[in-house]
Amino acid sequence: MSLVRFIDPAGVVYDVNAAPGQSVMMAAVVHGVPGMVAECGGNLTCATCHVYVDEQWRDLIGSPTAGSDEDAMLDLTSSPREPGSRLSCQVAPPDVDGVEFRIAPEQM
Amino acid sequence: MRTLIVGAGQAAVQVAASLREFGYAEPVTLVGAEPHSPYQRPPLSKELARGHIDVGSLSLRADDWFIARDLQIVTGEHIAYVDLDRQLALAVSGRSFTFDNLVLATGCRSRRLTVPGAEARRVHYLRSASDAVSLQHGLANANKISIIGAGYIGLEVAASCIEMGMHVEVIDTAHRLLEHAVSETVSDHLQRIHLGRGVSFHLGQGVRRIAVDEVGNVDAVVLENGEWIAADLVVVGVGASPSSELALHLGLEVDGGFIVTDGRGRTSDPRVHAAGDCAIRAQQADGHRHRITSVQNAVAQAKAVAADLAGLPSSPAEVPWFWSTQYDVKLQLAGLRTGGEDIEARLSEDPTRFHVVYTRDGVPVAGEFINQPAQFLSFRRALESSLAAAGGPR
Numbered sequence: 001m002s003l004v005r006f007i008d009p010a011g012v013v014y015d016v017n018a019a020p021g022q023s024v025m026m027a028a029v030v031h032g033v034p035g036m037v038a039e040c041g042g043n044l045t046c047a048t049c050h051v052y053v054d055e056q057w058r059d060l061i062g063s064p065t066a067g068s069d070e071d072a073m074l075d076l077t078s079s080p081r082e083p084g085s086r087l088s089c090q091v092a093p094p095d096v097d098g099v100e101f102r103i104a105p106e107q108m
Numbered sequence: 109m110r111t112l113i114v115g116a117g118q119a120a121v122q123v124a125a126s127l128r129e130f131g132y133a134e135p136v137t138l139v140g141a142e143p144h145s146p147y148q149r150p151p152l153s154k155e156l157a158r159g160h161i162d163v164g165s166l167s168l169r170a171d172d173w174f175i176a177r178d179l180q181i182v183t184g185e186h187i188a189y190v191d192l193d194r195q196l197a198l199a200v201s202g203r204s205f206t207f208d209n210l211v212l213a214t215g216c217r218s219r220r221l222t223v224p225g226a227e228a229r230r231v232h233y234l235r236s237a238s239d240a241v242s243l244q245h246g247l248a249n250a251n252k253i254s255i256i257g258a259g260y261i262g263l264e265v266a267a268s269c270i271e272m273g274m275h276v277e278v279i280d281t282a283h284r285l286l287e288h289a290v291s292e293t294v295s296d297h298l299q300r301i302h303l304g305r306g307v308s309f310h311l312g313q314g315v316r317r318i319a320v321d322e323v324g325n326v327d328a329v330v331l332e333n334g335e336w337i338a339a340d341l342v343v344v345g346v347g348a349s350p351s352s353e354l355a356l357h358l359g360l361e362v363d364g365g366f367i368v369t370d371g372r373g374r375t376s377d378p379r380v381h382a383a384g385d386c387a388i389r390a391q392q393a394d395g396h397r398h399r400i401t402s403v404q405n406a407v408a409q410a411k412a413v414a415a416d417l418a419g420l421p422s423s424p425a426e427v428p429w430f431w432s433t434q435y436d437v438k439l440q441l442a443g444l445r446t447g448g449e450d451i452e453a454r455l456s457e458d459p460t461r462f463h464v465v466y467t468r469d470g471v472p473v474a475g476e477f478i479n480q481p482a483q484f485l486s487f488r489r490a491l492e493s494s495l496a497a498a499g500g501p502r
Contacts, residue, residue, distance in 0.1 A: 021165045030170040032125075032177075041148060041403060043431050044481050045440060072482035076489075 003097035008035045009105040018093035024101060025049040025089035035103040042089035047073045050104035053084040057099050061091060079104035109134045111417060112197055112205050114187045115213030116140025119384025119406040121168045123211055126414030128177045136179050137205060141186040144237050150403060152240040153264035154433060157271040161244055163237045190354055192379050209417055212355060212367060212382040216348035216401060221256060225318030230326040231342045234261050246341050251275055254329045254339035256315055258285045260432050261345035267434040270305045277337050279310045279329060291464045293453045294476045301437055318342065350386040363388055366399065372422050373413030383409035393425035393495050394444045402430045427491040440484040443474025443491050
């Protein structure tokens with residue numbers, strides 16, 4: 001279990017426990033974090049689980065591999081892509097507690 | 109106005125979630141027949157190869173999510189009788205539930221194989237988490253797997269079994285894979301992938317019977333042409349039929365077992381709504397009736413039901429879409445087709461990535477994408493835009 005922090009589009013903070021094997025996206029969905037649409041349930045199909053990772057966490061979380069499906073789909077997100085953009089269904093919860101994910105304001 | 113949702117799958121949970129999102133503050137109860145809290149079904153066929161299936165990790169929502177929204181979840185109760193006039197539902201156990209609004213989200217069950225020997229031990233189906241756990245136990249002591257049905261379930265299970273190093277034979281009366289779901293181009297591509305991984309196919313072949321050994325286990329699958337295919341485990345994936353006993357007993361309009369609803373999820377009786385795999389919309393956005401059993405469809409129907417119960421206008425029609433994962437192949441479909449469209453395969457430089465587009469009067473109406481998720485997303489959005497521009501039926 002690791003504690004993951006989400007900041008929803010309204011700025012509200014949610015600390016949720018991510019179960020082993022759960023993606024960051026699923027951790028938000030099962031706890032009902034607002035703004036996490038995740039239409040396709042983690043199948044890399046919809047680009048509606050877009051999050052921003054602040055610079056201090058980027059080395060820990062990593063970036064999408066250039067030319068990967070996630071990389072291509074991030075160019076199609078509704079909120080603009082930024083250097084810290086990820087599709088959270090492709091992100092495993094980090095081993096350390098408290099890493100922050102800002103949920104992109106527009107998902108669809 | 110108490111709402112009782114019969115079922116606790118994807119559609120049932122979405123009705124409950126959307127009711128609360130839409131400001132509905134009355135009591136909501138979900139009653140599921142399965143022993144588990146609501147979970148995701150699509151991963152079951154893919155999780156098989158991963159050692160053990162942990163149903164808890166497949167939860168649709170955390171327990172505290174239901175509690176925070178004051179949603180009552182009842183599991184392990186099979187509703188067998190409903191009296192609409194008395195607003196009462198009765199479970200097999202004798203437990204009763206009262207309601208003002210009734211939502212049927214009873215889903216589908218696996219169509220059973222009916223040939224002689226079909227009741228043998230080590231003949232499996234895959235629909236529920238319990239099925240998946242049982243199948244996984246069976247696979248732990250099996251090597252020769254026969255899969256009856258070259259549909260999504262059959263092919264996804266075939267891929268999982270190959271990944272576990274097993275010997276896999278796939279049998280279908282159809283002459284190609286996913287015959288009713290995809291174009292020949294995609295069928296052929298998938299068949300080549302499976303063949304390359306070592307799957308053997310017996311297409312255009314019916315099953316005459318299941319041969320059983322002296323202790324009641326599967327011994328072989330006997331084809332209509334007399335061929336014996338030795339097997340120590342059989343997986344049957346020959347489709348699903350809607351669980352519509354309650355609907356029939358209530359006299360609701362059904363079509364092929366599916367409960368017919370309008371765009372707001374209302375059945376032929378104004379006191380009952382239906383959503384998910386058990387339901388069929390009288391009309392999709394193209395004006396035709398389509399059997400669609402998918403997560404996307406379950407969610408869309410559920411939102412429509414919740415909007416109607418909460419007194420909100422219905423949201424615009426959606427473009428149906430679906431996916432399947434087999435090995436490293438991601439197949440994604442979007443749109444509606446009724447036959448007679450022009451079909452065009454659009455290849456790329458990479459033979460593992462291409463798509464097929466269906467057009468009507470030159471306008472794309474549906475597409476099948478192989479390993480092109482970004483192109484798929486753009487295509488799906490384009491279909492959505494043209495649907496919105498056309499102001500399709502709601």
